[in-house]
Amino acid sequence: MSPVRLHDTLTGETRPLEPLRDDGVRIYSCGPTVYGPAHIGNFRSFLFADLLVRHLRWRGQRVRWVMNITDIDDKIIRGAAAEGVGIGELAERYLERFLLDADALRMTRPDVLPRATEHIDEIVALIATLLERDHAYRTDDGSIFFRIASWPAYGRLARLDPEQLRVGERVEADEYAKDDVRDFALWKGPKPGEPSWSTAIGEGRPGWHIECSAMSMAHLGESFDIHTGGIDLIFPHHEDEIAQSEAATGQPFVQTWLHCAHLQSSGSKMAKSTGNIARPGELFEAGVSARALRYALLAVHYRASLSHSDESLAAAGAALARLDALVAALEAYREDRAADASLPEALAAAREAFGAALDDDLNISEALAALFDLVRDLNRRIEARRLSTEDAARALALLRDLDEVLGVLPAPVDDLDPAIQRLLDERTTARAARDWAASDRLRDELLARGISVEDTRDGQRWRRLVEVTHG
Numbered sequence: 001m002s003p004v005r006l007h008d009t010l011t012g013e014t015r016p017l018e019p020l021r022d023d024g025v026r027i028y029s030c031g032p033t034v035y036g037p038a039h040i041g042n043f044r045s046f047l048f049a050d051l052l053v054r055h056l057r058w059r060g061q062r063v064r065w066v067m068n069i070t071d072i073d074d075k076i077i078r079g080a081a082a083e084g085v086g087i088g089e090l091a092e093r094y095l096e097r098f099l100l101d102a103d104a105l106r107m108t109r110p111d112v113l114p115r116a117t118e119h120i121d122e123i124v125a126l127i128a129t130l131l132e133r134d135h136a137y138r139t140d141d142g143s144i145f146f147r148i149a150s151w152p153a154y155g156r157l158a159r160l161d162p163e164q165l166r167v168g169e170r171v172e173a174d175e176y177a178k179d180d181v182r183d184f185a186l187w188k189g190p191k192p193g194e195p196s197w198s199t200a201i202g203e204g205r206p207g208w209h210i211e212c213s214a215m216s217m218a219h220l221g222e223s224f225d226i227h228t229g230g231i232d233l234i235f236p237h238h239e240d241e242i243a244q245s246e247a248a249t250g251q252p253f254v255q256t257w258l259h260c261a262h263l264q265s266s267g268s269k270m271a272k273s274t275g276n277i278a279r280p281g282e283l284f285e286a287g288v289s290a291r292a293l294r295y296a297l298l299a300v301h302y303r304a305s306l307s308h309s310d311e312s313l314a315a316a317g318a319a320l321a322r323l324d325a326l327v328a329a330l331e332a333y334r335e336d337r338a339a340d341a342s343l344p345e346a347l348a349a350a351r352e353a354f355g356a357a358l359d360d361d362l363n364i365s366e367a368l369a370a371l372f373d374l375v376r377d378l379n380r381r382i383e384a385r386r387l388s389t390e391d392a393a394r395a396l397a398l399l400r401d402l403d404e405v406l407g408v409l410p411a412p413v414d415d416l417d418p419a420i421q422r423l424l425d426e427r428t429t430a431r432a433a434r435d436w437a438a439s440d441r442l443r444d445e446l447l448a449r450g451i452s453v454e455d456t457r458d459g460q461r462w463r464r465l466v467e468v469t470h471g
């Protein structure tokens with residue numbers, strides 16, 4: 001059994017994760033709608049799923065992670081019309097943008113990134129089953145709705161009284177004649193100027209909710225372990241996913257529901273519909289490093305709301321600077337002496353505390369506290385020159401090991417561009433030859449490539465100035 005415990009939104013309980021199958025943990029995350037660049041509120045939700053996936057893998061579990069790409073919906077149709085391009089072209093452009101931002105933020109690439117438009121057959125089959133079982137009905141315009149009155153468990157996830165549902169949520173109520181205002185569209189009948197597919201259930205296009213049921217079940221099976229998303233998706237999106245999936249299969253859909261709290265900025269919820277937007281690309285252009293943004297988005301527990309501000313980014317930058325300084329010091333450290341006898345125990349205790357914190361519903365604050373206790377301890381040992389050269393390598397290996405989960409440390413020297421490595425080597429040689437002019441020239445050349453060097457008693461230390469900048 002996994003030592004990991006997670007807080008399930010449906011039951012309100014924090015329970016041990018017990019994978020349903022012995023071939024690994026199956027996770028589905030609601031992904032981006034590719035009609036514009038994702039904002040950092042979206043990325044907070046994606047990066048919390050990334051933290052979960054990394055932690056489970058670090059704990060030795062096999063994980064299969066699926067994140068959908070919504071490439072057909074009202075917003076994409078409107079966006080494409082506004083820009084005068086096809087929906088395929090718009091979706092492609094912003095999918096590429098999403099992947100660039102995700103890579104810059106070091107998000108683990110999901111095992112599958114299924115697209116709605118490539119799963120029309122599965123969507124149609126699922127809706128056909130719901131029609132057969134009388135959980136869905138057609139309207140005159142060719143649309144198909146889920147009949148909420150046929151599903152008494154509706155509202156459990158969001159803890160809503162079914163009778164009170166959807167008051168004020170009359171989206172498109174005038175455009176589609178439904179039996180009950182609470183019912184939601186599974187399939188939207190064709191309209192002039194909108195893309196549509198000719199299928200066994202008629203001409204039209206899928207509603208948004210059904211795609212996640214169809215794609216999660218296509219790639220993970222009818223019942224799977226974990227479903228993640230932002231809390232704004234609990235209702236109606238995830239409530240609808242449960243109803244339509246379980247009504248079709250008769251099986252429990254998801255074992256554990258995880259929801260990430262909002263990102264607040266200037267006191268209001270981050271959403272694309274407000275003018276209050278911060279996108280990763282804009283922050284990178286303003287000089288924020290991708291590592292600092294990743295750290296800032298991860299450093300607060302996923303169920304606590306996070307305030308995004310210049311101060312939170314500055315705090316993330318300061319935390320990274322401390323980590324970078326320690327990594328650089330350990331990389332450069334040379335001391336020919338006996339091993340520090342108390343080091344192995346200190347490293348093991350730090351790893352234990354870090355892992356135990358994340359096992360506890362991804363308690364990142366405690367995990368980071370354990371990490372920075374270790375940073376202080378190692379800095380003291382370096383200062384006192386208590387470590388041997390091998391000890392320093394051992395400590396560095398532990399930091400790299402913990403960073404498998406966090407993904408915030410500078411890349412190991414091995415990952416350096418060979419051209420930069422050559423400049424660093426030349427500079428080391430120049431200094432050994434006391435050729436200060438060459439040393440200074442190489443320092444400037446490295447600086448121009450975003451690498452700052454500093455000379456210490458252990459030799460030359462380098463760090464990256466800005467991780468990733470792209471427009």
Ligand SMILES: [Zn+2]
Nearest residue numbers: 030031212237
């Ligand atoms: Zn979804």
